[in-house]
Amino acid sequence: MTVHAPLEDLALINPNTNGRTTRQMTELAREFWTAGGAAVHGFTANQGPSMIIDPEALAAAVDPVREAAREARASIKPAAIIIAAIGDPGRREVEAESDVPVVGIGEAAILAAAHRGARFGMATTTDQLVGSLEDLVASYECGAGFTGVELTEDGPLELAADPEEQYRQLLDAVRRGIDRGAEAMIIAGGPLSETARRLRSAVPARIVEPIPEACKRVEQALRAER
Secondary structure, three states, X not given: OOEOOOOOOEEEEEOOOOHXXXXXXXXXXXXXXXXXXXXXXXXXXXXXXXXXXXXXXXHHOHXXXXXXXXXXXXXXXXXXXXXXXXXXXXXXXXXXXXXXXXEEHHHHHHHHHOHHHOOEEEEEOOHHHHHHHHHHHHHOOOHHHEEEEEEOOOOHHHHHOOHHHHHHHHHHHHHHHHHOOOOEEEEOOHHHHHHHHHHOOOOOOEEEOHHHHXXXXXXXXXXXXX
């Protein structure tokens, strides 16, 4: 579903330093934010890892995210800011420093998956972030319907280099979540966006894609401000 909104540009901040990932996520967001003339501008963290795979990297991303948000506000004056890492690093800090809506893709995905009390799980490649993802679900008060985090056999670096194997292993993880009773499964990771799209037609459960859900949540926030 494409989000229809007034001429309001968005800033999408990638908390890791991989410019290719920024471009990929920005292009996906543009598909959901296409009202006449509005644009999505991607910003990349200027320091830190090329992929956030553990709690230490997640914590270290906060300051680079804040710096990228300052750059975005100074250069394009966005109507809203999306933090495009599933752990939402720096979301609260950027929100406190901004006068526009700030949405994390983790926040948006969790709230969408848990809508109307649905049971939901997550599938991801990052085994070291399981505790952080569980904490994130609890922080948005959605733990009651959470079936847990399902992991791929291989790690994020290996699977990033092999999209077909990434798809296969995430499909297996999603199926395990469904077996646990999940009605919706979040594909937990901004860099997993392309695979998330492929999974939509492969399983009976609802596949929750974090970046499109963040765009929808931004639209809701902007409407509420009017």
